[in-house]
Amino acid sequence: MKQDTLELFREVVKKSMYFMHAKLESMGLYRGQPKMLFLLDKEDGLTKKELAERFEVSAPTVTKMVERLEKNGFLTTKKDEKDKRITRVYISDKGRSQLHELRDFRSEAADIYFKDMSDEEIETLNTLLEKVKKNISEHKEVCCGKNV
Numbered sequence: 096m097k098q099d100t101l102e103l104f105r106e107v108v109k110k111s112m113y114f115m116h117a118k119l120e121s122m123g124l125y126r127g128q129p130k131m132l133f134l135l136d137k138e139d140g141l142t143k144k145e146l147a148e149r150f151e152v153s154a155p156t157v158t159k160m161v162e163r164l165e166k167n168g169f170l171t172t173k174k175d176e177k178d179k180r181i182t183r184v185y186i187s188d189k190g191r192s193q194l195h196e197l198r199d200f201r202s203e204a205a206d207i208y209f210k211d212m213s214d215e216e217i218e219t220l221n222t223l224l225e226k227v228k229k230n231i232s233e234h235k236e237v238c239c240g241k242n243v
Contacts, residue, residue, distance in 0.1 A: 135186040
């Protein structure tokens with residue numbers, strides 16, 4: 096039974112990724128980038144190091160993401176006024192305007208994903224997914240020691 100559930104879970108994740116990717120691509124974004132825009136909308140001016148810590152990814156991963164977003168006009172970077180070794184990352188006007196469309200899309204996706212589910216069923220699903228997330232996090236060494 097666990098194997099069947101694992102396969103179903105894998106299929107759901109795959110379908111979700113394709114669903115999200117198509118929309119994000121049409122907006123000029125890649126997976127993971129909207130999360131950065133939402134974070135910077137709340138906490139503008141974080142350093143690349145702070146972003147890497149928040150997302151639990153390597154500094155080079157954040158650097159690549161920031162470079163892509165900056166190239167496409169969603170972000171700007173500036174040297175810290177007090178310490179020129181530090182680069183701060185800011186959401187641009189274009190990035191902020193894209194957040195409206197992203198919020199609408201997230202709402203639409205939630206409606207599609209959880210259609211015909213009661214609030215109680217969604218709460219049960221949230222509880223179960225939190226358990227799965229915790230279990231995976233506790234055994235990240237299986238995934239070559241990478242943060243997951």
